[in-house]
Amino acid sequence: MVSTGLEQLDAVLGGEGYPERSSILVRGPPGVGKEALGYWFIRSGLIAGDFCLYVTRLPVSEVLEDIKAFRIPTDRLPIWMASEGSELRCDISDLTSLSASIKETLRKNSSSSDGKRIRIVTDVLSPLLMLNPADTVYRFFSQLLAGSKQSNSVFLATIEDGMHQPQVLAAMEQLFDGVLELRLYEEGPRVDPLFRVRKMRGMAPQPNYFRYEFLQGKMEIRAYAK
Amino acid sequence: MPSDPTSSSSLLIFIAEILLFALGAVVVALYAYGAIWAFRIRGALMTPLYRERALWVGVVGVFFTTLIASNLLIRLLDPTNFYLSLFQYCIVDAAGIVTLAWIDTTIKLARRLDPLNRNTFKWKQLRIVIWVLTFLTTGGSLAEVIILRINFFTSPSGAGGAFIAGSFGWVLLGFIALLLSYRRSKDPVLKEHLKWFGLFLLLLFIVDTILSKQIPPFRILGEILLALDAYFLYRGARSLAPFSRVPLEQNALTSSR
Numbered sequence: 001m002v003s004t005g006l007e008q009l010d011a012v013l014g015g016e017g018y019p020e021r022s023s024i025l026v027r028g029p030p031g032v033g034k035e036a037l038g039y040w041f042i043r044s045g046l047i048a049g050d051f052c053l054y055v056t057r058l059p060v061s062e063v064l065e066d067i068k069a070f071r072i073p074t075d076r077l078p079i080w081m082a083s084e085g086s087e088l089r090c091d092i093s094d095l096t097s098l099s100a101s102i103k104e105t106l107r108k109n110s111s112s113s114d115g116k117r118i119r120i121v122t123d124v125l126s127p128l129l130m131l132n133p134a135d136t137v138y139r140f141f142s143q144l145l146a147g148s149k150q151s152n153s154v155f156l157a158t159i160e161d162g163m164h165q166p167q168v169l170a171a172m173e174q175l176f177d178g179v180l181e182l183r184l185y186e187e188g189p190r191v192d193p194l195f196r197v198r199k200m201r202g203m204a205p206q207p208n209y210f211r212y213e214f215l216q217g218k219m220e221i222r223a224y225a226k
Numbered sequence: 227m228p229s230d231p232t233s234s235s236s237l238l239i240f241i242a243e244i245l246l247f248a249l250g251a252v253v254v255a256l257y258a259y260g261a262i263w264a265f266r267i268r269g270a271l272m273t274p275l276y277r278e279r280a281l282w283v284g285v286v287g288v289f290f291t292t293l294i295a296s297n298l299l300i301r302l303l304d305p306t307n308f309y310l311s312l313f314q315y316c317i318v319d320a321a322g323i324v325t326l327a328w329i330d331t332t333i334k335l336a337r338r339l340d341p342l343n344r345n346t347f348k349w350k351q352l353r354i355v356i357w358v359l360t361f362l363t364t365g366g367s368l369a370e371v372i373i374l375r376i377n378f379f380t381s382p383s384g385a386g387g388a389f390i391a392g393s394f395g396w397v398l399l400g401f402i403a404l405l406l407s408y409r410r411s412k413d414p415v416l417k418e419h420l421k422w423f424g425l426f427l428l429l430l431f432i433v434d435t436i437l438s439k440q441i442p443p444f445r446i447l448g449e450i451l452l453a454l455d456a457y458f459l460y461r462g463a464r465s466l467a468p469f470s471r472v473p474l475e476q477n478a479l480t481s482s483r
Contacts, residue, residue, distance in 0.1 A: 029468045030339070030415055033272025057343055069274040083343055092341060127341030130412060162415050162468045184270050184469035191270040191469055209474055214272050224474075 002117065002154045004037065005044030008221040012197065012210060018178060019201045023145045023155040025125075025173060028182030032193055033214055034158040036070045037180065038121035040219070041156050042078050045119035051109045052078035055102065055122035057092050060085030071217035078121075079105065092124050093131060095140050103147055110151045118153035125172065126160040134168045141175055177201040182212075194224055242446070249449035250298040254291055256456030261287025264463035271467060275335050280466050282328040283423070287459055289324045290430070293317045294452065305379035314378045315371045319364045322397050325427065326360050329400040336407035336416060344410055347403035356396045363396070401427075415468055423462035429455040 001016030010017045018024055018041075026034045038054075045052040056063055060082045067074055080086035081101060088101055102120075109118060128137045141157075148155045159172060161183070173179050178200040185192050193213065197206040209224045261284050268280035296317060300310045333349050340346070370376070401424075408420055433451045 030413070031271040031273045031276030031467050036272060057341065058338070059343070062338075066274065130341045160413075163413060184267075184467055185474065186469050186471045189266070191266055193270045193272065194474075 002119070003044045003048070005040030005042075006037075006219045009037070009219055012206075012221060013200060014203055018154055018156075021149045021152060021154065022177040022201055023148070023157070023175065024178040024180065025176040026156065026158045026180045026182065027161055027169065027173070027198075028158075028195075029161045029184060030163075032182040032184060033070075034182055035066065035123060036072075036214055036219070038123070038156050038158060039067050039070060039072050041154075042119060042121050043072055043076070045117070046076035046078060048117075050117045050119050052119045053081060053102070053105060053121075054078040055081040055090055055098075055120065055124055057083050057090060057124050057127050059083055070214055073217075078119075081105070090124065092127050095128070095132065095136065098124075099140060099144060102144060106148065106151045106153065116152075118148070118151055120148060120153055120155045122155075122157050125157045126163055129159075129164050129168060129172075134165075134171065138171055138175070141172070145175060173198070185209075192224070195221075246445055246449060247298060247302065249446065249453070250294060253449055253452045253456055254295045254298065256453055257287055257291040257294060257459060260456055260459035260463050261285075261291060263460060264466065267463065267466045267469075270469075275331070275338060276467065279328070279331045279335055280463075282324070282331050283463050283466060286324050286328055287463065289317070289320070290459070293321070301379060306377065308375060308377060311376075311378040311380075312371060315368060315376075318378070319367045322360050322364060322394055325397050326356065326400055328423070329397065329404050330357075332416075332420075333400070333404050333407045336404065336411045336413075339411035339413045339416060340407065342410070346407040346410055349403050349407070352403065353400075356400055360396045415465070419462060419465040422458050422465050426455055426458035426462050429458060 001014075001018065002020060002022075003017040004010050004013065026037050028034050042052045042054055054063070060080050061084070063080075063082065064074055079088070081088040081090045083090055083092075088105060090101075091097060106118060106120075109116070125137070125141070128140070132140075145155055157176070159169065161169070164172075179198040180195060181198045182193065182195045185194050192211055194209040195212050196209045197203065199205065211222045211224045213220045264280050264284035264287055268277050268284060271277045271280055293314075296314055300307075300314055304310060330353055333346070333353075337343060337346065337349070371378075404420070408416055429451060433448050433455060
C-alpha cells in the first residue's frame with residue numbers, strides 16, 4: 001500500500017493508503033481542496049524517497065503558492081511538468097507531445113532509479129476535457145494509466161464536478177481503480193464539506209460520508225452524522 | 227368640516243417616512259443574510275483563491291448592509307450633521323474599492339479555470355494601474371467633499387461627480403476584463419455566480435439613480451428594488467460553489483459511530 005500522506009485518510013482507506021500500482025481519481029466541485037490530496041500524496045512520496053512527478057497546466061509558482069497556503073512544507077519538491085517554470089513543459093493543447101513527455105520521463109526513471117516507486121499527480125484532466133472530445137481524452141488517459149501501472153506507479157488525478165456531462169464523469173471514473181468524492185452539503189443553516197470513498201480496488205464499497213477540514217497542515221476527518 | 231391641508235400632507239409624509247424606515251430595515255436584514263451566506267460558504271471551502279472570493283462577496287454584502295443602514299439612521303438622526311454626512315460619503319466612495327476587490331479576485335479565479343491559463347486583458351499588469359486610479363479617484367472625491375464641506379443628504383447635486391464617475395469607470399473596465407476571462411474559462415459554476423452578482427451590481431446602479439431623487443414615491447420604489455437586489459446578492463453568494471441538498475445515501479454506520 002502507498003500512504004496518502006494523511007494519517008486519517010490512510011485509516012479511512014483501510015490503514016495504509018492507496019493500493020500499489022493504482023490510479024486514483026479525486027472528484028469534487030471547485031474550491032473544495034481536491035488538489036490538496038495531491039500535494040500531500042507528493043509530499044509523502046518525497047519523504048519516502050519515491051520518484052514524484054507533478055503534471056500541471058499551471059505555472060510552478062502558482063502551485064507552490066497553493067501548497068504553502070495549505071501549510072504543506074516546500075523543502076522537498078517533485079519533478080515538475082508545468083506550463084511555466086519547469087524544465088519539462090506541459091502543453092495541454094498538444095496531447096501527443098504531453099503523452100510522449102510523461103512516458104519518456106517514466107521510462108528514464110524506471111531505468112535509472114532501481115525500482116523506486118513512482119507517484120504521479122495531475123490536474124490536467126478537466127482542462128483536457130474542455131479542449132478535446134471526451135473520447136479522445138478517454139483514450140489518452142486509458143493509455144497513460146496502463147503505461148503508468150507497468151512502471152510501478154500510483155497515479156492521482158483530479159476532476160471538477162459540475163463542469164462536465166455526468167456521463168463523461170462516469171466514463172472517466174471507470175478508468176480509475178479508486179474514486180474519492182468531495183462535495184459540499186447543505187444541512188439546515190450549515191454547509192459541510194464531506195467526502196467518501198466511492199470505490200477503491202481491494203475495498204468493499206464505502207457508502208459513508210466523512211466531514212473533513214484542512215487544519216494546521218493536516219486533514220481532519222470526522223465521521224459525519226446528521 | 228374641511229380638513230386642514232397642511233396637517234393632512236404632513237401626516238402623509240410622516241406615514242411615508244415610517245413606511246420607508248420599515249422597508250429599509252427589511253432591506254438591511256436581507257443584505258445581511260446574503261453576506262452571512264457568503265461567509266458560511268467560505269467556511270466550507272478549502273482552496274485559498276475560492277475562499278478569498280467568498281470573503282469579498284461577504285465583504286461586499288456587509289458593505290452595502292452598512293451603507294443602507296447608515297443612510298437610514300442618519301436620515302433619522304441628523305441629516306444636516308457634516309461629520310455624519312462625511313461618514314456616509316466615505317462608505318459610498320468606497321463602493322468602487324470593494325467592488326474592484328471582488329472583480330480582481332474573480333478574474334484571478336477565472337484565469338485559474340481557463341484551461342490555457344491565459345492572462346486575459348493583461349490583467350496581471352493592468353490591475354495595478356486600475357487599483358492606483360481607483361484609490362486616486364476615491365481620494366479625490368473625498369477631498370472635494372471635505373474642502374467644499376458638501377453634505378450628502380442636503381446637497382442637491384451631491385459631490386465628487388467626476389471622481390466617482392472615474393472610479394466606477396475603472397470598475398467597469400475591470401468588469402469587462404472579468405467577462406472576457408469568464409468566456410475563456412467556460413466554467414458553468416462561475417457563469418451562475420457572475421449572472422447573479424452582475425444583476426446585483428446592475429440593479430444597485432439603477433436604484434442608486436432612483437434613490438438619488440428625494441421624492442418619497444421614488445424612495446419607496448427604490449427600497450422595494452433594493453429588496454430585490456438583496457435577493458440577487460443572496461443568490462450570488464449561494465452560487466459561489468455548487469452544493470447539494472439532496473438527502474445523503476444511507477449513512478447508518480457513520481451515524482452510529
